[in-house]
Amino acid sequence: MNIPKKLYKYESVSVQSLVNLKSQTVYFAPPSGFNDPYDCALKAQIAEPTDSEIESLREVYLAKDWPKEVKEKLDKASLKELKPGLFRAAKDASEQIIDNFIRSRGVSCFSEVSDELLMWAHYADKYTGFCLEFSTNHELFERARKVDYVEKIPLLNIKNIYADGERDEMMNLFCTKSKSWAYEKEWRVIHSDAGTAYTYPPEILTGVYFGPNMPFEMLEIICLVLKGQNPHVKLYRGKRSELAFKVEFEEFNYTPYIETPVGSSGT
Numbered sequence: 001m002n003i004p005k006k007l008y009k010y011e012s013v014s015v016q017s018l019v020n021l022k023s024q025t026v027y028f029a030p031p032s033g034f035n036d037p038y039d040c041a042l043k044a045q046i047a048e049p050t051d052s053e054i055e056s057l058r059e060v061y062l063a064k065d066w067p068k069e070v071k072e073k074l075d076k077a078s079l080k081e082l083k084p085g086l087f088r089a090a091k092d093a094s095e096q097i098i099d100n101f102i103r104s105r106g107v108s109c110f111s112e113v114s115d116e117l118l119m120w121a122h123y124a125d126k127y128t129g130f131c132l133e134f135s136t137n138h139e140l141f142e143r144a145r146k147v148d149y150v151e152k153i154p155l156l157n158i159k160n161i162y163a164d165g166e167r168d169e170m171m172n173l174f175c176t177k178s179k180s181w182a183y184e185k186e187w188r189v190i191h192s193d194a195g196t197a198y199t200y201p202p203e204i205l206t207g208v209y210f211g212p213n214m215p216f217e218m219l220e221i222i223c224l225v226l227k228g229q230n231p232h233v234k235l236y237r238g239k240r241s242e243l244a245f246k247v248e249f250e251e252f253n254y255t256p257y258i259e260t261p262v263g264s265s266g267t
Helices: 015-023 050-060 067-075 077-102 116-124 158-162 167-172 179-183 216-229
Strands: 006-011 025-028 106-111 130-135 148-150 174-178 185-189 196-199 205-210 234-240 247-252
Touching: 006 015, 006 116, 006 205, 015 196, 015 216, 025 106, 025 185, 050 067, 050 077, 077 158, 106 234, 116 179, 148 158, 148 179, 174 179, 205 216, 216 234
Parallel strands: 148 174, 205 234
Antiparallel strands: 006 106, 006 130, 025 196, 106 185, 130 205, 234 247
């Protein structure tokens, strides 16, 4: 799946968001703080395993370095005897994987769009915040995953839960949300450690969109930060459309008052 050339990150105005902007960092938060109670916390539903899948799992476990008596019991057991135990074990394993993910992994969320009304309302503090535009041509986004919006909680394959190495099906579960959230058009970048702050190079921040309710004084503070370290960044001021239910953005140039001729405006 091709990642969009640009991704957007909505921010409310806070000490932390300003520090992140100044230090040019993206923060990877633990999913436990997400506002969707199902987000990254789905109780895994496992599809009924077929006989061939049970037999494959038997072979996997017979190859492991287990006590001889355990292997003998496993080898002699019928598929009917094995299925209930493996099914229970798979459910326990999947729930452990999910719990570990919620506690230890870090997730940073982005959107394909910069003008979604509900995103500005929910994630940019009722239009008073801002939205960062990133070029995805950078290692930060190499493993970005698109969120899948579904009607029903997906069924997992029992073999993939036990498989060694990367569990793609399990990872997809952490990028699955209800269709109710489809307006977010979300992409996720997952880090192995929660609470990590990743420093990005100045050139991948390509634009900043200001909410229509942002106080002018705060807009100036952000523009001054950007002028000192990201002078190439394009600036867009938002306003409510008078013809449709949407926010319209217009590009502008910012000039600090100290550099502004007497009698002219700073933007």
